[in-house]
Amino acid sequence: MASKQFDIKSYTGFKGITLLCLVILYAPLVVVTIYSFNASQSLTNWEGVSLRWYADVFIGPESGKFKTAAKNSFIIAIIAATTATAIATLAATGMVRGGKFRFRTLSFGLISLPLMVPEIVLAVATLIFFNSIGFERGLLTILLAHIAFCIPFAYLPISARMQGIEDSYEQAALDLYATKRQAFTKILLPLMMPGIISGFLLAFIVSLDDFIITNFVKGAGVETLPTAIFGSVKQGIKPNIMAISTMLLSVSIVMVTISYFVSKTDNTK
Amino acid sequence: MSDKVNIAIDVRDAVKRYGDFTALKKISLSIMDNEFFTLLGPSGCGKTTLLRMIAGFEAVTEGAIYLYGDEIENLPPNKRPVNTVFQNYALFPHMTILDNVAFGLEMRGKSKSEARTKAGEMLELVQLSQFSARKPSQLSGGQQQRVALARALAPQPKVLLLDEPLSALDLKLRKAMQLELKHLQRETGITFIFVTHDQEEALTMSDRIAVMSAGELQQLGAPTDIYERPHNMFVADFIGETNLLEVSVDGIENGRATCHLGGGHELTCNAVEGVGIGSTVHMSIRPERLYMSETPVETEGLHGRIKENIFVGTDITTIVQLDEGPDFVVRTSNSDRGNKRIFEPGVEMFVNMELGAARLLVD
Numbered sequence: 001m002a003s004k005q006f007d008i009k010s011y012t013g014f015k016g017i018t019l020l021c022l023v024i025l026y027a028p029l030v031v032v033t034i035y036s037f038n039a040s041q042s043l044t045n046w047e048g049v050s051l052r053w054y055a056d057v058f059i060g061p062e063s064g065k066f067k068t069a070a071k072n073s074f075i076i077a078i079i080a081a082t083t084a085t086a087i088a089t090l091a092a093t094g095m096v097r098g099g100k101f102r103f104r105t106l107s108f109g110l111i112s113l114p115l116m117v118p119e120i121v122l123a124v125a126t127l128i129f130f131n132s133i134g135f136e137r138g139l140l141t142i143l144l145a146h147i148a149f150c151i152p153f154a155y156l157p158i159s160a161r162m163q164g165i166e167d168s169y170e171q172a173a174l175d176l177y178a179t180k181r182q183a184f185t186k187i188l189l190p191l192m193m194p195g196i197i198s199g200f201l202l203a204f205i206v207s208l209d210d211f212i213i214t215n216f217v218k219g220a221g222v223e224t225l226p227t228a229i230f231g232s233v234k235q236g237i238k239p240n241i242m243a244i245s246t247m248l249l250s251v252s253i254v255m256v257t258i259s260y261f262v263s264k265t266d267n268t269k
Numbered sequence: 270m271s272d273k274v275n276i277a278i279d280v281r282d283a284v285k286r287y288g289d290f291t292a293l294k295k296i297s298l299s300i301m302d303n304e305f306f307t308l309l310g311p312s313g314c315g316k317t318t319l320l321r322m323i324a325g326f327e328a329v330t331e332g333a334i335y336l337y338g339d340e341i342e343n344l345p346p347n348k349r350p351v352n353t354v355f356q357n358y359a360l361f362p363h364m365t366i367l368d369n370v371a372f373g374l375e376m377r378g379k380s381k382s383e384a385r386t387k388a389g390e391m392l393e394l395v396q397l398s399q400f401s402a403r404k405p406s407q408l409s410g411g412q413q414q415r416v417a418l419a420r421a422l423a424p425q426p427k428v429l430l431l432d433e434p435l436s437a438l439d440l441k442l443r444k445a446m447q448l449e450l451k452h453l454q455r456e457t458g459i460t461f462i463f464v465t466h467d468q469e470e471a472l473t474m475s476d477r478i479a480v481m482s483a484g485e486l487q488q489l490g491a492p493t494d495i496y497e498r499p500h501n502m503f504v505a506d507f508i509g510e511t512n513l514l515e516v517s518v519d520g521i522e523n524g525r526a527t528c529h530l531g532g533g534h535e536l537t538c539n540a541v542e543g544v545g546i547g548s549t550v551h552m553s554i555r556p557e558r559l560y561m562s563e564t565p566v567e568t569e570g571l572h573g574r575i576k577e578n579i580f581v582g583t584d585i586t587t588i589v590q591l592d593e594g595p596d597f598v599v600r601t602s603n604s605d606r607g608n609k610r611i612f613e614p615g616v617e618m619f620v621n622m623e624l625g626a627a628r629l630l631v632d
Contacts, residue, residue, distance in 0.1 A: 168359040171326055174346040175353045176373035177424065186372075190363045 029249065036242035043237060053243040060240060062232060069228035073208055076143050076224060081204035084150035085158075088199055089192070091151070092159035093184075097167065115152045122149060123216040130217060137219035145217045146207045153206045154199035157263060161195025194262050201259040205252050277302045277428055277460040278323060282332035285318050285484075292318045294484045295332070300428075300462060301477075302337075305454050307463045309471040310481035311507070316464045319481075320430050323462065324353050337427065347376070351428040352421035356436065358413050360405035366392065366416050367401035373424040391419040394453075411442045418453070428460045435470065447473050468508045472496060480504050496555075501631045505553035512554045512597055518629070521546055526629060528552060532594030534571050538627035551630045556600035558626035560609045561587065561618050570619035573597065575612045585611055589620055 008014060035043065039050030057066055091111055095104065114122060126145045135141060169191065173183035189196075211226040218227060225248060232241055278300040285293040293315045300306045308316040321327040323334060325346035333340050341349055352373065360369050370391050374384035392398045395415040397408075405413055414434055421429055431450075435443045451474050454461045465471055471478050472492040480487040480495060480503070488500040499505035506513060516528035516536070526540040536552070544550050562570070573591040582603075589597040597620055601609050612618050 166357070166359070168355050168357060169361060171346070172353070172355060172359040172361070173372070173376075174326075175324060175351075176420070177347045177376035178372075179347060182376065187361055 032242045033246045033249065035239065036246040038239055038242075041239070043239060043242075053239040054247075056240040057243050057247075062240065065223070065228055065232075066225070066244060069223040069225045072139060072142075072223065073225040076139070076146055077204050077207040080143055080146035080150050080207045081154070081200050083147045084203045085154045085196060085200040087147075088151050088154035088158050088203075089196055091155055092162050092192075092195075093188075096159055096162040097170075111155050112152045114149050119149075119212045123213040126213060127216045137217060138222055139219075141217045141219065142214055142222070142224065145213050146210065149210070149213060150203035150207050154203040157198040157202060157259075158192065158195040161192055161198070161263070165191050194265050198259045198263040201255045201262070205255045209248070209252065275302045276300070276335075277304065277337060278462065279335040279338075280319070280323075280332070281335070283319070283322065283329055283334060284331035285315070285322060285327060286330045292484055293322075296481075296484075296486050297332075298479055298486060298489060300460060302460055303458050305451065305461045305463065305474055305476045307465060307471040307475040307478045308481060309465055309468060309478050309507075310487075311466055313483075314481040315484040316466075316481050317432055320353075320432055320462060320464050323428070324351060324430050325349050350426050351430055352424060352426040353430040353432060354414075354417045354421045354434045356432045356434065358405075358417040358434075360413055360416055360420070362405055365402055365404060366397065366408070369405065369416060370420045370423050373420060377424055388419075388423055391423045392416075394422075395419045410437055411446065414438065414446065415449075418450075422453070422457060422459065426459065428462060429454075431461060431463045433464055433466070435465070436467075443470070450474060472508070480507065482507070497625075498628060499553055499630065502551050505551075505628070505630055510556055510598070510600075512556060512559075513630075514552045514554070514595055515549060516552045516629075517549045518544060518546055528627075528629070530591075530594060532592055534591055534594050536571075536622070536627055538629060539625065541629045541631065543631045544629050550632055553628045553630055554597075554622060554626050556586070556598040557584075557602065558623045559597065559599040560601065560621055560623070561589070561599060561612060562610060562621055563618055565619045566621045570621050571597070572617065572619055574617050575614050577614055578611065587611070589618075591620070 035046075036053055037049050037051065038046055039052060040047035057063060095108060095111075098104070126148070130137060130141050165188065169187050170183045173187045174180070178186065209226060210224075211230065214224050215227050215230070218224070223231065225244070229241060229244060232238070276299045280296055280298050280300075283293055283296045284291070296315075296319060308319060310316045318327060322329055323336075325341070325344060325348075329342055333342060335341070336349065336351070360366075361372065364372070367385060367388050370388035371381075371384040374387050375381060379387070389398065389401065392401055395418060397412060397415055397419070400408060400412065400416075405416065408416065414437075417434065435446050435450075438446060447470060450461070450463075463471075463474065472495075475492055477489065477491055478495050479489045482503050488495055488504045490498075495504060495508055499508060499511075502513065505511050514530050516530045518526050518528050520527040521540045524540050525537050526544070528536050528538065530536065530552070538552065561575075564570075565572075571591050571594070573589045573594070576588040576590050576596070579586040579588070584603060585601045587599045587601065589599055591597060599620060601611060610618075
């Protein structure tokens with residue numbers, strides 16, 4: 001425990017700055033969430049609690065568009081996250097267990113580069129790539145782009161987890177007559193599982209929420225939830241957007257929460 | 270060696286290099302069937318490297334290792350009938366104790382139920398049956414260590430390798446485990462190769478000890494050989510406590526060497542091969558083989574003065590300064606105090622040596 005003298009809470013302005021940051025970060029989300037339950041047609045006048053905008057999302061005039069978009073989003077997120085997680089698991093195994101190979105630093109840079117590059121650059125580059133090879137834009141282009149940019153997000157928790165697993169477990173398995181494959185599936189994989197689940201959920205959320213890249217590489221008429229919401233907003237903000245945003249927000253919160261708790265469970269202890 | 274069958278592990282001219290660094294410099298040794306064999310040395314001496322080469326985790330750079338007459342260089346670890354008890358135990362944290370012990374048996378093709386029955390028997394042997402459903406983290410260090418032992422013994426390896434398995438335990442538990450290990454080795458009849466840096470542990474448990482330093486074999490022998498007849502400076506210094514004195518060999522007659530240790534003091538001891546007349550070498554005398562008296566008991570009594578007495582429980586350690594000569598450490602067992610005298614500091618007396626106590630060392 002830090003002594004009282006160095007307790008950061010005693011610094012002048014600590015509470016004020018903390019509160020200010022929290023408000024700036026979360027006030028919009030709170031407002032959107034509250035107003036999604038507004039009974040009024042208006043965005044700003046509160047007229048009592050109602051679920052009418054939630055109902056509107058599912059049975060209103062735009063419901064068909066949103067349903068298709070949501071279906072696309074979830075399909076893409078599930079497939080992209082699964083594929084990216086599988087690739088990231090193999091990458092982490094190679095990087096963490098591969099010993100010191102020549103291009104290790106370079107490899108790590110390449111894997112995590114998409115996190116550093118501005119997303120718009122990635123989006124334009126991906127679009128140009130698909131155009132140059134004559135790939136017709138549609139669901140498949142979105143999926144491929146998502147798999148690519150999800151890999152680093154899945155990779156980080158998996159490799160962090162793996163670094164915490166001593167290689168003596170695998171050696172013990174080999175010593176006890178397991179083949180390399182058995183040592184991987186029976187020992188390493190179960191121990192890595194919290195990292196893998198965590199990585200999957202992170203990739204899932206990143207894919208589900210992505211707008212910029214999706215908007216560039218999607219074909220005409222193909223929408224995911226974020227692009228559909230954006231399309232709707234362009235024609236004026238209606239309270240149903242707040243309802244749909246709140247639902248998307250809840251999915252994110254649930255996923256991140258699960259990811260947090262899973263990554264905290266330590267089955268090596 | 271008339272019957273080669275009795276050799277469990279035969280290491281022939283084994284060399285291990287990591288880039289420019291040579292971890293093992295041409296080691297050759299034979300470990301007998303049913304033997305408790307210890308590789309002893311300070312950290313970095315290559316003992317663990319040699320063990321890992323036998324286990325199959327490190328490749329042999331040059332030379333060969335034979336297991337009951339078969340060369341094992343090309344066998345991966347999972348094809349070698351040897352098992353390891355790891356220093357940190359490496360128990361699989363996501364499995365129960367029973368599943369941990371059953372793992373090796375299952376991997377060897379035993380059915381799940383068969384493996385579990387056998388694993389249960391092994392846990393009984395190490396007295397941990399009541400913990401079989403627990404996870405490793407729920408056991409104490411000593412219990413984990415016994416699980417690791419049961420797991421490694423369960424598939425009935427031809428040779429069991431133990432990599433400093435007791436170093437994480439506290440002193441009392443370590444002493445108890447030393448005896449338990451020794452008994453287990455006798456009961457199972459499996460060859461044990463034990464790696465440690467603790468010389469006392471090595472002396473207590475081993476049938477034979479290989480003392481290693483800087484990637485080289487310094488001496489190989491039974492605990493009494495190594496302790497009583499150290500071959501060189503390193504062994505004498507590393508094993509137990511000793512008086513290391515620089516002496517000049519003045520004459521050798523009838524297998525006895527006459528040595529001078531400065532200040533006009535003279536000692537005779539058995540000559541050893543490699544130490545000739547006129548050479549200046551070191552001599553080792555164990556402090557417990559010296560005793561003090563008012564008058565010289567034999568001709569070799571060395572005159573000196575008591576500097577200090579230190580009480581260490583079972584013994585009394587006395588530091589003696591010889592006239593114009595080096596300091597001597599003399600140890601008197603507390604139980605011997607009736608026969609052997611303790612003098613007050615400042616008193617002049619003679620230091621005497623039991624027959625054969627002095628040993629010339631090859632530097």
